[in-house]
Amino acid sequence: MSDSSPAPKRRKEQRPLEILRAAIDLFGEQGFAHTTISAIAKRAGAAKGTVYLYFETKEALFEEAVRQFIKPMFSGIKLSVDRFPGTNRELLEMLIRRVYAQLVENEERRAIIRIVISEGQRFPHLGQFYHREIIQHAQKMIGQILQRGVAAGEFRESLAKSFPAVLMGPVMLAAVWKMTFDTAQPLNVQRFCEAHLDLIMQGLCTR
Amino acid sequence: MSDSSPAPKRRKEQRPLEILRAAIDLFGEQGFAHTTISAIAKRAGAAKGTVYLYFETKEALFEEAVRQFIKPMFSGIKLSVDRFPGTNRELLEMLIRRVYAQLVENEERRAIIRIVISEGQRFPHLGQFYHREIIQHAQKMIGQILQRGVAAGEFRESLAKSFPAVLMGPVMLAAVWKMTFDTAQPLNVQRFCEAHLDLIMQGLCTR
DNA sequence: TCTCATAATGACCCACGGGTCAGTAAGCGT
DNA sequence: ACGCTTACTGACCCGTGGGTCATTATGAGA
Structure with missing residues (x-):
């Protein structure tokens, strides 16, 4: 049992990918400047700090997300x-x-x-x-x-x-x-x- | 003597146009979000407050500038x-x-x-x-x-x-x-x- | 069940920039 | 010269959002 959406905490190495997905969606919708890290985190089902666990800065996340797609x-x-x-x-x-x-x-x-x-x-x-x-x-x-x-x-x-x-x-x-x-x-x-x-x-x- | 650039204070009804010019330059170079009102004012040779004398908000200035051009x-x-x-x-x-x-x-x-x-x-x-x-x-x-x-x-x-x-x-x-x-x-x-x-x-x- | 490494969190810090407004000074009329 | 209008100024206010970090939660192993 477990996982799915309600409490999919911890144990995730697919986290970066989820974040990249959320990021590209929002960057596409709202542009770089108007997209907040908090919004990306929320859409990825994570907290703001988690984003910074995997990506140095907003710029780095942006470039990687775009490249990915x-x-x-x-x-x-x-x-x-x-x-x-x-x-x-x-x-x-x-x-x-x-x-x-x-x-x-x-x-x-x-x-x-x-x-x-x-x-x-x-x-x-x-x-x-x-x-x-x-x-x-x-x-x-x-x-x-x-x-x-x-x-x-x-x-x-x-x-x-x-x-x-x-x-x-x-x-x-x-x-x-x-x-x-x-x-x-x-x-x-x-x-x-x-x-x-x-x-x-x-x-x-x-x- | 007088006027030109050093001290062209006061007496200007061409001020709005100067601001629009500066605005469109910077918006074009840096996009809406990354362009600051202070930067526009500086390029137009005015102070920040002066911009708000002629334009309600940054959005309004932006739309007018783009339309103008x-x-x-x-x-x-x-x-x-x-x-x-x-x-x-x-x-x-x-x-x-x-x-x-x-x-x-x-x-x-x-x-x-x-x-x-x-x-x-x-x-x-x-x-x-x-x-x-x-x-x-x-x-x-x-x-x-x-x-x-x-x-x-x-x-x-x-x-x-x-x-x-x-x-x-x-x-x-x-x-x-x-x-x-x-x-x-x-x-x-x-x-x-x-x-x-x-x-x-x-x-x-x-x- | 207890421990421990570490993934995850979110309250917090602070720089930035949109917007304000009390004050300044430039001209104009007298 | 003297005031009076008003274009102009920039220090200030404050919300927003990037980035941090002490704390918490998780789960694998013993």
């Missing part, structure tokens, strides 16, 4: 580019759909994005870390798909190969929109995604 | 769609170039964007205001260009007409990149803009 962001998106059965066009399409599902439609992930943007100035580590863990991998993956697609005659030679990120522009906009303008004008992510795919695949101009 | 953002971008001499394609191209120049390359404007994203949760007014003053106008303008372009046979029928914002996605990404990842991997905005135009005009796929 940046790491797995890419694993949800990663797909084996090498062994994909379909065309490169289909692969790119699937990748983009997956990014919308993983980054735009998922509230916790959007919160991470907001945190990185908001606190990027005061915590340059975060921007660098996010770049290393997500952006770089994504760039490489997209670059690879483009290169193969061109070789296979599916894609034309475009400037996008120097800036793979340009393909993901609308994703960033959708994420920001959801966080910022959604009350003013709700965004239908599904249809936005379709418009995005339509645009980058076909372009605007007639020929 | 959101308003003119669109005027720098606006162009007369009706009487443009060139093609719709040229018009769209010029519009996008101008948006990069006004929003991405200008540090103060980027700061506004970061503020709206960062503080959008705690100050929903801001998101709504930005949407009303910038997003809505921009959507209308782009929608108009697309519509005419299709009518003139320059553009194909695309899903972008339901989501004009999708065209501006890469702009948002570039702005965020400059604020967040630029130390990790500097962004060449000029060339990024070219890649963006290339992409949306021509698309990726061969035909």
